[in-house]
Amino acid sequence: xxxxRPDFPLENLRAAVPGNPGAQAEIDALHRELAAERPxxxxxxxxxxxxQKHAPLSTLVANWFxxxxxxxxxxxxxxxxx
Numbered sequence: 001x002x003x004x005r006p007d008f009p010l011e012n013l014r015a016a017v018p019g020n021p022g023a024q025a026e027i028d029a030l031h032r033e034l035a036a037e038r039p040x041x042x043x044x045x046x047x048x049x050x051x052q053k054h055a056p057l058s059t060l061v062a063n064w065f066x067x068x069x070x071x072x073x074x075x076x077x078x079x080x081x082x
Contacts, residue, residue: 006070008034009060016056023054041077 017023030047033039051061
């Protein structure tokens with residue numbers, strides 16, 4: 001499993017949706033998945049897709065997810081079968 005996890009902009013994402021408990025919960029769920037001992041790439045992608053439906057988060061999430069470091073991490077998880 002890759003140990004080089006990408007930086008996650010938790011505080012920036014949470015600050016973008018202060019009055020949206022559903023989006024906040026989804027952000028926290030993605031953060032927990034990334035911190036898991038064996039994060040699952042499919043779960044990460046599902047959380048990202050869900051978060052991108054919230055207009056204030058769309059660009060922030062896309063920028064993080066499309067970052068080469070994040071993409072390398074996801075590819076390594078997929079290659080490891082996670």
